[in-house]
Structures are given as structure tokens and as C-alpha cells.
Amino acid sequence: MANIHKSAALAAVDAHAPTILSVSDQIWEFAELSLLERKSAALYADTLRRLGFEVEEGLGGIETAFSGSFGKGKPVIGFLAEFDALSGLSQEGCSAERRPLVEGGHGHGCGHNLLGAGALAAAVAVKRYLEDTGKPGTVIFYGCPGEEGVASKAFLARDGVWRKLDAALTWHPGTANQVASGSCIASLQYEYRFTGTASHAAAAPHMGRSALDAVELMNLGVQFLREHMPSTARIHYSITDAGGDSPNVVQPGATVLYMIRDHKVSEAIRLKERVDRIAQGAALMTDTRYASQFVDGTAETIPNEPLEKLLYKNFSEIGVPQATEEELEFAQKLRGTMDINPAAIIDEMSGGDDALEDIIREKSDGASRAYNDFLIPYKFSKRVHMGSTDVGDVSFQTPTAQIRCAAVPSGTPGHSWQEVSCGVSSMAHKAVLLAGKVLAGAGIDLIDEPGLLDDARAAFAGATRDGYHCPIPADAQARPQNLKG
Ligand SMILES: [Zn+2]
Ligand SMILES: [Zn+2]
Structure with a gap:
């Protein structure tokens, strides 16, 4: 009926x-x-x-x-x-x-x-x-x-x-x-912020430590990583702060936003750890420091x-x-x-x-x-x-x-x-x-x-027998992102 x-x-x-x-x-x-x-x-x-x-x-x-x-x-x-x-x-x-x-x-x-x-x-x-x-x-x-x-x-x-x-x-x-x-694939977004030292790029280049160089080296490192990651994974990036518009100033701060994806969130988390080590390497090479900040993540x-x-x-x-x-x-x-x-x-x-x-x-x-x-x-x-x-x-x-x-x-x-x-x-x-x-x-x-x-x-x-790996860190706060313009 x-x-x-x-x-x-x-x-x-x-x-x-x-x-x-x-x-x-x-x-x-x-x-x-x-x-x-x-x-x-x-x-x-x-x-x-x-x-x-x-x-x-x-x-x-x-x-x-x-x-x-x-x-x-x-x-x-x-x-x-x-x-x-x-x-x-x-x-x-x-x-x-x-x-x-x-x-x-x-x-x-x-x-x-x-x-x-x-x-x-x-x-x-x-x-x-x-x-x-x-x-x-x-x-x-x-x-x-x-x-x-x-x-x-x-x-x-x-x-x-x-x-x-x-x-x-x-x-x-x-x-x-x-x-x-x-x-749908899992995804993690993290921001990597490099901090160096500003300096006159011509008069005192030896005093400067370029955060922009660190971003470039990190991107290059990830470029090489791509060949050696699972074919199910994807990594994208965008430079959200190139450190200013003046080439004659050694850029003291620069930021790159990374999106790291794989079929399973547990795999994406593992891949992100490799990206972290590349950021660490880029900081070492340029004598700068970096901090990473969680942006968002989905399973x-x-x-x-x-x-x-x-x-x-x-x-x-x-x-x-x-x-x-x-x-x-x-x-x-x-x-x-x-x-x-x-x-x-x-x-x-x-x-x-x-x-x-x-x-x-x-x-x-x-x-x-x-x-x-x-x-x-x-x-x-x-x-x-x-x-x-x-x-x-x-x-x-x-x-x-x-x-x-x-x-x-x-x-x-x-x-x-x-x-x-x-x-x-x-x-x-x-x-x-x-x-x-x-x-x-x-x-x-x-x-x-x-x-x-x-x-x-x-x-x-x-x-769901293997359990849920929440991509959101325990202390992360939901905050507005990518809101330029
Ligand atoms: Zn959409
Ligand atoms: Zn939608």
C-alpha cells in the first residue's frame, strides 16, 4: 500500500x-x-x-x-x-x-x-x-x-x-x-612560514638570510619528492607571501601553503611528515627558521x-x-x-x-x-x-x-x-x-x-574497521582561510 x-x-x-x-x-x-x-x-x-x-x-x-x-x-x-x-x-x-x-x-x-x-x-x-x-x-x-x-x-x-x-x-x-x-581523497593543508634576516641585497648580502630562498628550495625539494611518493598522492602549493616586492631587500619572511593529498588520511599524514623534513632541510640550507601551521584537513x-x-x-x-x-x-x-x-x-x-x-x-x-x-x-x-x-x-x-x-x-x-x-x-x-x-x-x-x-x-x-585518523590536530582552531579579495 x-x-x-x-x-x-x-x-x-x-x-x-x-x-x-x-x-x-x-x-x-x-x-x-x-x-x-x-x-x-x-x-x-x-x-x-x-x-x-x-x-x-x-x-x-x-x-x-x-x-x-x-x-x-x-x-x-x-x-x-x-x-x-x-x-x-x-x-x-x-x-x-x-x-x-x-x-x-x-x-x-x-x-x-x-x-x-x-x-x-x-x-x-x-x-x-x-x-x-x-x-x-x-x-x-x-x-x-x-x-x-x-x-x-x-x-x-x-x-x-x-x-x-x-x-x-x-x-x-x-x-x-x-x-x-x-x-574522495583525503587532504591536508599546512602553511610553512620561513623567517630570515632582511638586508641590503647589494651592500650587505652576506648579512641577509633569505626566507624566499627557503621557500624556493622547499618547493624544489617537494618537486623531487613527487617522483618517490605513491601514485595515489598529490601535492600542490601556492606562495602566499613572497616576502615583499623589492628585489634589493633580502626577504626576511616568506610563506608557502601546501596541500597534501592521498587516498587515505593515514597516508596523507605520513606524506606530510616527509614534506616537513623538506621544510627543515630548506631552513638549514638557507640558515632561516620555519614554523608550520595547520590550515585544514579532510579524510x-x-x-x-x-x-x-x-x-x-x-x-x-x-x-x-x-x-x-x-x-x-x-x-x-x-x-x-x-x-x-x-x-x-x-x-x-x-x-x-x-x-x-x-x-x-x-x-x-x-x-x-x-x-x-x-x-x-x-x-x-x-x-x-x-x-x-x-x-x-x-x-x-x-x-x-x-x-x-x-x-x-x-x-x-x-x-x-x-x-x-x-x-x-x-x-x-x-x-x-x-x-x-x-x-x-x-x-x-x-x-x-x-x-x-x-x-x-x-x-x-x-x-571503518581501521578506525578514524582525524586530520585536525587537537589544538587547531577553525579560522577563516584564503580570504584575500
Ligand atoms: Zn567547491
Ligand atoms: Zn562544493
Whole structure:
């Protein structure tokens, strides 16, 4: 028999659509950077209170982290929301031309305005279900700030916050509709600050000790390290302080920011120790000193097959909205501003699976369809995506699964002005409501059928048997990063 309460709960997403989409659009406009999302967090807290959730602010001592919960007892279902923007990506909405709204301003280049709103939609629907049925269960909306620059979910994981959940569900806006299987790589960010001695570069070069030389030697050392590290690892850097603009002053201070990644967080931690020794060597060679400072860190993601199957079942039942002629036309125009690589688009969507590739090639007309308004069949995958997310740290503490919904045209690069442009479009709005319904549908099934959670727990226990190596040092504080401009 059809579950009428579930249908009513999913319909509540449409009933609340004006509120949910207005939150999404306002957050798009606020476009606040990591840990500075004060207006965004306040808007969520107000909205959640108005909708009848109990709000707790300042989670884990992080000003813009918060939760909104409703209900009593088990199971406890968490929906994860992000809402930070990226610097330099200010862009007019629904425009197929690069047109910043504010010169040098920020923009939602990763669609986190949509992400948070979709999680809100899911929380609203599950709350409605709990109200209508009177069943035991708790739904918690988590406002997780600073995904781009700080990894607040990992900080909260250090405090064990996610262990109280029976399951965590989330989504990410993207170019396709699918259950996101596979893993993301672990990542550590550390800043290395070298200190030397300033001096007149011509008159007294022997008195100077160059911190910039130390940075250069460190980078060179890491360059040689790359040949001798696992092929699963990646190391990136940027010089964030070159020690000033005057070549005739020996640079007394210089800073380089390193990002060290590997498939497993335990491996990334080991690799970071080798990078530390290179910094030490560079300091010795230049007679300077160095100090390293933790910036952020995330663990790899642990996929959970039972939860992924459940999300897929709901995704299939709910179905995917079609793009209108107008939406396709806009998407086509926007695609004209991108480098479209059909093979790469299909590979990305298929996760490298040959059978899926054939299906996707057909459904997307060889990646020429401007919106991927179809659902990609689900396949459990162990593929490791070369990107990192702090959802990984959640997935070490509770069974976690994610979906992606097509909010932007096929081929849209992440962290791009094109993505910002789409963030207030009608397709993006459809994706928010779709994500909310699919996540809520799965959450409701978990409340209804305890056996589903048993399966999810068993898969989780097997996959996390080696334990969680939290990438966040015990004394580290979440602080805003990379906030220049
Ligand atoms: Zn991003
Ligand atoms: Zn993102």
C-alpha cells in the first residue's frame, strides 16, 4: 500500500518551495566566504525556528556552525548543509556572459546556496512525516560552514558530533542526476612560514638570510619528492607571501601553503611528515627558521552501499524534472563559453564504468544534450575521485551517502562563473526541490524500516574497521582561510 504520509511529506517540499528557494537565492546574494557566513547562518537559524525546529548555534565553538532539530528518539537522521561561497567569482545571475556584480566580489561557484536549501527541503519533509505519523525519530539539519576553506565538518568530527547520528545524507549540485558512489581523497593543508634576516641585497648580502630562498628550495625539494611518493598522492602549493616586492631587500619572511593529498588520511599524514623534513632541510640550507601551521584537513569518503541503494530507489520513484525549451536554450548559450570535452563529461558521469558509459552516451546524445535531465543508473563504485570534501570525516562516524542533482548545464566546470550564473536559475531551483525530496524519501524509509539501518550499520562497521585518523590536530582552531579579495 502506498505510504500516504510519505507522499504528504514529499509534497510539503513543494508547499514550502517559496521559502526554500528564497533562502537559496538570498544566500546566493550574500555570497559569504568560509567561516564568515554570518548573514547566511542567521537566515538559516531564523528560518528553521520559524519552521518549528530547535536551533543550536555556535556548534563546536564555530560561530557559523549550527543545527536545527525536530523530533524525539531514534533513529536520528542528519542532513548536511553547506553555504559558503568562493572569492573572485562574483557574477550576474542567469547571464551567459562573464559579468561580475561586484568587481573582485565573491560568488557561489560551488552551488552551496543550493546545497543548503536542498538539505532544508529534506529536513522540512521529514519533520512533516514525524508530525503526521507520531513515530519516534529525530531529524537534524546541520549548517556546516566553511566547506571550501576550513572543513568545519572535520572539526566537528574531532568532537565526535556525527557519532550520534544513525545516518547522514547530503547532496551536491552538479551536472548530472545520480547517486554519488566511490570515494574522495583525503587532504591536508599546512602553511610553512620561513623567517630570515632582511638586508641590503647589494651592500650587505652576506648579512641577509633569505626566507624566499627557503621557500624556493622547499618547493624544489617537494618537486623531487613527487617522483618517490605513491601514485595515489598529490601535492600542490601556492606562495602566499613572497616576502615583499623589492628585489634589493633580502626577504626576511616568506610563506608557502601546501596541500597534501592521498587516498587515505593515514597516508596523507605520513606524506606530510616527509614534506616537513623538506621544510627543515630548506631552513638549514638557507640558515632561516620555519614554523608550520595547520590550515585544514579532510579524510577520504567511505561509501555506504545500502544507503546508496536506498537513495537510488527514492530517486527512481520520484523521477527527474525535464528541462524546458527555454532552459535548454540558456544552457546551450552558456555552454558556448566553455571548453566542452564529450569524452571527459561521459567519463565523469560513468565513474569509468564501461556499461554505464554506453547508457550515458545514449541518454546524453554523446554529451551534446545541454542538461542531463535523466537519472544515471546506480552502481556501487570504489573509484576514488581526485577531489576532497569534509563529508569524508562524517562518513567515518556514521553511515553517510550522497546524491548529485543536475543544477547546471552538462560540462559546466566546478568553481566557475558559469556555475555562479546558474545558481539562481529555474533548473537550479528544480534541483534543490528534487534533492530535498530524494533525501527526505530515504530518511523516511530509514525511520519506517529499521532493517535498512541495520544493513547500513553493518556496511559502515566493515568499511571503518581501521578506525578514524582525524586530520585536525587537537589544538587547531577553525579560522577563516584564503580570504584575500
Ligand atoms: Zn567547491
Ligand atoms: Zn562544493
